[in-house]
Amino acid sequence: MGRSIASSAWVRRLRSAIVVARRGEDPEGVHQVRVACRRLTAWLDLGGRRVGRDDLKWLRDAAGPVRDLDVLLTRDVPPAMKRWLDREWKKARPALEQALDEPRALATVRLFENMGPLRSEELDMGALLDKAAKALDRVDGKAAHPEELHVVRRKLRPVRFALEWQKKDARAIAEVQDALGALSDAVILHRMTAQWGKDRARERALEAELRQLARAAIPTLPAIRATLKGLR
């Protein structure tokens, strides 16, 4: 009989992150809710399981707007934009609190606490690798669009987590993710600056920065493809 993989460590982290996120004093709580949800989603995907996935997505989505704003509020942005971000944060926070107070939030934790471990015969990286490869195929190698590369980074994340659940070497994927990290941050900053809509010059500067980051990322694409191929 092969090794089984229990999700309990990350379920415990999700439970305590929900408490910290609900208290609202430490932004790390909201961040950890999202991280734990992503880790557990990768665990389900690795085992080809579906039940629980939509609950994690619901929780992750509920925490998303506050998390994005928490990150942007630490960035060097014009004071007027910072004030706008502050106001947006105050608008987003009650929706998150409402979600965390719903019985579904705690029930999601209970659901995972009750689940059995993944059995070795359940483990299959195929679907995760397919999704990452598909995202990679969508990237135009000559004129890479920053949003497309941002999607690649997002699709590589569950691949990395699935490897880590299996205690396999995920360094190659982690390095690519780190390399694309600045681009992903810039994508979100650009998106919010455009939503703010008060500084067109800054938007243009961010667009130029994004293009540059995307161009710098293009030469790494063949290596990502090869890494994914090697994992099959």
Place this chain on the structure above:
Amino acid sequence: MEVFLVRHAVAVADGAARTDAARALTKAGRKEFAGCVKGLEALDITFDALVHSPLRRAAETAELLVPLLDGRTRVDPALADRADGMDLSTIAGERTALVGHEPYMGQLASILVVGSSDAARRFAFEKGGVLWLQGTRAAPGAMEIVAMLPPKVLRALSSGRS
């Protein structure tokens, strides 16, 4: 709209898991319910929402129903608790499956068909059994019975198809 109340399949006995909530389906229970799913398939039954209790035996039963789902799943703790605690307005799909436990499934059936949980004992759910209801909305007394599908019948339907 249609609502399918499903009692979880056969699980390991009390005491065979670290908690009651962690009781898994038995190998035979899993196999038998897979046959029930085929029976539902033979009736062309599909779901656009699949709601289940957070208890392992219900979640594992729900997982076996996933091939019939074209929509989302949702955990609802009320399905492991008193049925009169369930917010019926959350049953919003056109074809929703609810996977839970006795006596709560009987209570829920009674509420939806009769208007109160008083007749719960008349809705005797076998493990893996399905009660098929229809109505204009999921509200007390607003639904009628289409069929009670015990597991034996569902499995017979599945073998009749092959």
